[in-house]
Every structure is written in C-alpha cells, then in structure tokens.
Amino acid sequence: xxxxxxxxxxxxxxxxxxxxxxxxxxxxxxxxxxxxxxxxxxxxxxxxxx
Amino acid sequence: xxxxxxxxxxxxxxxxxxxxxxxxxxxxxxxxxxxxxxxxxxxxxxxxxxxxxxxxxxxxxxxxxxxxxxxxxxxxxxxxxxxxxxxxxxxxxxxxxxxxxxxxxxxxxxxxxxxxxxxxxxxxxxxxxxxxxxxxxxxxxxxxxxxxxxxxxxxxxxxxxxxxxxxxxxxxxxxxxxxxxxxxxxxxxxxxxxxxxxxxxxxxxxxxxxxxxxxxxxxxxxxxxxxxxxxxxxx
Numbered sequence: 001x002x003x004x005x006x007x008x009x010x011x012x013x014x015x016x017x018x019x020x021x022x023x024x025x026x027x028x029x030x031x032x033x034x035x036x037x038x039x040x041x042x043x044x045x046x047x048x049x050x
Numbered sequence: 051x052x053x054x055x056x057x058x059x060x061x062x063x064x065x066x067x068x069x070x071x072x073x074x075x076x077x078x079x080x081x082x083x084x085x086x087x088x089x090x091x092x093x094x095x096x097x098x099x100x101x102x103x104x105x106x107x108x109x110x111x112x113x114x115x116x117x118x119x120x121x122x123x124x125x126x127x128x129x130x131x132x133x134x135x136x137x138x139x140x141x142x143x144x145x146x147x148x149x150x151x152x153x154x155x156x157x158x159x160x161x162x163x164x165x166x167x168x169x170x171x172x173x174x175x176x177x178x179x180x181x182x183x184x185x186x187x188x189x190x191x192x193x194x195x196x197x198x199x200x201x202x203x204x205x206x207x208x209x210x211x212x213x214x215x216x217x218x219x220x221x222x223x224x225x226x227x228x229x230x231x232x233x234x235x236x237x238x239x240x241x242x243x244x245x246x247x248x249x250x251x252x253x254x255x256x257x258x259x260x261x262x263x264x265x266x267x268x269x270x271x272x273x274x275x276x277x278x279x280x281x282x283x284x285x
Contacts, residue, residue, distance in 0.1 A: 038076075
C-alpha cells in the first residue's frame with residue numbers, strides 16, 4: 001500500500017521526500033484538529049474519565 | 051500482496067491509536083490547560099477591582115463572608131488560585147461535575163451542586179481531571195502545610211489553608227458531607243475540599259485534599275497579598 005502511494009509521487013527523489021513529509025503532516029493535522037476530538041466525544045463515558 | 055496490504059493497514063491502525071493516546075493525555079492536555087487558564091483570567095476581568103489606590107488596611111474587620119449565590123449548571127461562578135502549584139495557576143470553577151464542565155476547554159473544574167458554596171458553613175467540594183482535559187488537579191498531591199488556596203468570586207476573595215490529604219475509593223462519597231466523613235453532623239467550620247482521580251491514569255481511587263477557611267477579603271478591599279500580583283495582572 002505504502003509502496004503504491006510512494007509510486008504515485010512525481011519527480012526526483014528529493015521532491016518525493018518533501019511531498020511525503022507534507023502528506024504525513026497533513027494527515028497528522030487532520031487527525032489532531034478534527035478526527036481525534038470527534039472520536040473522543042464518542043468513546044468518553046463516565047467510567048473512563050481520569 | 052493482499053496480506054501485505056492488510057499488514058500495513060494494521061500497523062497504520064496501531065500507530066493511529068498510539069497517536070490518539072498521546073494526543074489525549076499530552077497534546078490536548080496542554081492545549082486545554084492553557085485555554086482554561088486564559089478563560090479564568092478573562093472571567094476575572096469581568097469582575098471589577100478597586101481603583102489603584104492603596105488597598106484598605108487588611109486589619110479592618112471585613113465582617114462575615116458573603117455567601118455565593120446558587121449558580122446555574124455550568125455557570126462559571128469562581129476562579130481558584132493555588133500559588134504553590136505555580137505563580138500563574140488559575141482556573142475556573144463552574145457549577146456541576148458533568149462532562150459539560152470537566153471536559154470543557156474553558157471550565158475544567160466543577161463544584162458538586164449538593165455541597166456548600168463559598169461563605170457558607172460546611173464543605174465546598176470541587177472536582178477536576180487529574181490527567182487529560184487540562185488536568186487542573188494534576189499536582190494537588192504536592193500541597194503541604196503552609197500552602198494556601200484562594201477562591202475569587204464576584205464578591206471578593208476567600209482564603210483557605212491546606213490541612214491534609216487522604217485517599218479514598220471512588221465509592222466513598224461521605225467526603226462530600228458538610229462535615230467530611232461524618233454525614234448528618236451539623237457543620238461548624240467552612241472547608242474547601244479538592245477531589246481528583248488517583249493514581250494517575252486510573253479511576254480506582256480519589257485523592258482528597260482538605261483546606262480550611264481562613265479569611266475573606268471583600269472586593270472593595272482588594273485582593274490578599276499572596277495573589278495580588280496575579281489578580282492585578284489580569285485587570
């Protein structure tokens with residue numbers, strides 16, 4: 001899967017590395033800003049607060 | 051090929067779960083902690099301070115402390131300051147201990163509605179997370195004799211002095227009684243009780259920190275010395 005995604009990236013090696021870093025950063029940003037808070041409200045109940 | 055994709059997906063899921071945990075107990079904890087402190091400063095700014103002139107002689111008898119009006123659910127009616135937990139330590143205390151208060155990026159500390167309010171005889175009990183959602187009471191186990199806790203409401207400042215710390219099971223709700231651990235007994239003292247989870251990352255026990263009412267400072271007289279800088283910084 002990751003090999004396939006890597007093959008989708010255009011350009012020479014350094015461009016691919018830069019693009020890959022941007023893609024990973026974008027995914028992390030989406031997780032932290034939207035996905036994690038949404039999941040947190042779904043799985044939180046009185047018994048798992050600390 | 052299929053196996054390899056499945057393997058990569060599983061590893062990705064594992065990394066995502068670890069990232070979520072890190073976000074919840076570290077990154078989001080820091081973000082919430084900062085935003086709760088900012089919110090406390092903003093709340094305090096809505097209460098006027100006496101003009102810059104010299105604060106009234108503290109030996110002036112301030113009279114009986116004003117009893118806080120009963121707040122509505124989630125109403126931020128006080129801020130709490132604990133200088134020994136940090137010169138800038140300041141959080142909001144809001145009514146109720148539901149998720150709408152404890153898991154809130156502005157509130158964070160809740161007051162048990164069945165317990166007393168500042169100025170009353172009895173037991174004011176507040177609760178917050180130990181870890182995650184700002185973890186306002188993360189370090190309350192460090193409090194010791196000589197440390198003070200202050201509540202600020204629109205009426206003024208209430209000073210409490212640290213008394214002792216105990217550990218109970220989550221089911222031992224007698225600590226919420228007007229005389230802690232002695233339900234049914236009429237109170238003669240005013241106590242502020244801080245409760246949070248123990249140990250870290252567990253809900254098995256509660257750490258209970260008792261502080262006893264010492265003195266009160268009407269708003270017109272200005273804040274007590276120990277927190278005057280912190281209070282004035284936000285005005």
